[in-house]
Amino acid sequence: MIPLDFSGKIALVTGVGDNESFAWFISKALQAAGAKVVLACHPRMMGIVESILTRDMDRESRLLPDGKTEFKPAKVLPCDASFDTMADVKLDELPEATKRAYAKLTGDYSISGMIDAVGKEFGGIDILIHSIAFGREVTKPLIDTSRKAYHEAMGISAYSLTSMVRAAAPYMANRPDGASVVGLTYVAGERVVPHYGGGMATCKAALQIDAKQLAWFVGDKNIRVNLISAGPYASRAARAINKDFGKLIDHAAEHSPLRRPIGPEEVANSTLYLCSPLASAVTGQILYVDCGYNIMGT
DSSP, X not given: OOOOOOTTOEEEEEOOOSSSSHHHHHHHHHHHTTOEEEEEEOGXXXXXXXXXXXXXXXXXXXXXXXXXXXXXXSEEEEOOTTOSSGGGOOGGGSOHHHHHHHHTOOSOOSHHHHHHHHHHHHSOOSEEEEXXXXXXXXXXXGGGOOHHHHHHHHIIIIIHHHHHHHHHHHHHTTOTTOEEXXXXXXXXXXXXXXXXXXXXXXXXXXXXXXXXXXXXXXXXXXXXXEEEXXXXXXXXXXXXXXXXXXXXXXXXXXXXXXXXXXXXXXHHHHHHHHHSGGGTTOOSOEEEESXXXXXXXX
């Protein structure tokens, strides 16, 4: 058996908003393997995540695979992936509730500010997990999606990967064993999934070609960029998109070669592989963690 030991590694996981998401399970797996984990959450989700990390009612969800150790990130930082720098923040243009909440924030919650804070405090970044997606009109079919919502979804869900890799590259360059960026995509970036609206499918398609291009642009710094395309999974976000999401999971399970749905731990384990020296020559790839569903014609 070849063990995965991430001792001494700094892992930055973006996009954690609850204890059901892939990002949550990836974070726990990284800590279980020995990494020091930093979470970057949307400012609106900070209170929720901090509560999950401390409440007794959520203790079971914090347990690592050993059933004893609890997940405890080294730091939790706010980050709004809409903004590359604080110069992009225009409070007057934000909704009133958001404006009031953001006016109370004192630190730098832009992408570059958050990454600079992590890189400087921890002396570098070995692992960057991009688990960010947002579409204001995701419940609308593409044909009914507004231009404004489409552009917003693209900026947050796709371009943020480029922004993060650009900001993180100086802190990830030529790390021991190399550094790894892993993002999350979905089969809707390649095939028609009617319910996945608001331009989100286009965002995933953009994310996939961007990841390949970024793999080239940072490869000379020994930074690898890969994506995981996970099968249908009933996270809170997925259930919000489609109230019948369970039917999609059942369909995928029935038509996948393995004849079963995926588990979030399987996505986390595959992420560990991509972040480990075992994948030292793997970059610019999409790893399908979907029980083989993507190979089927139905």
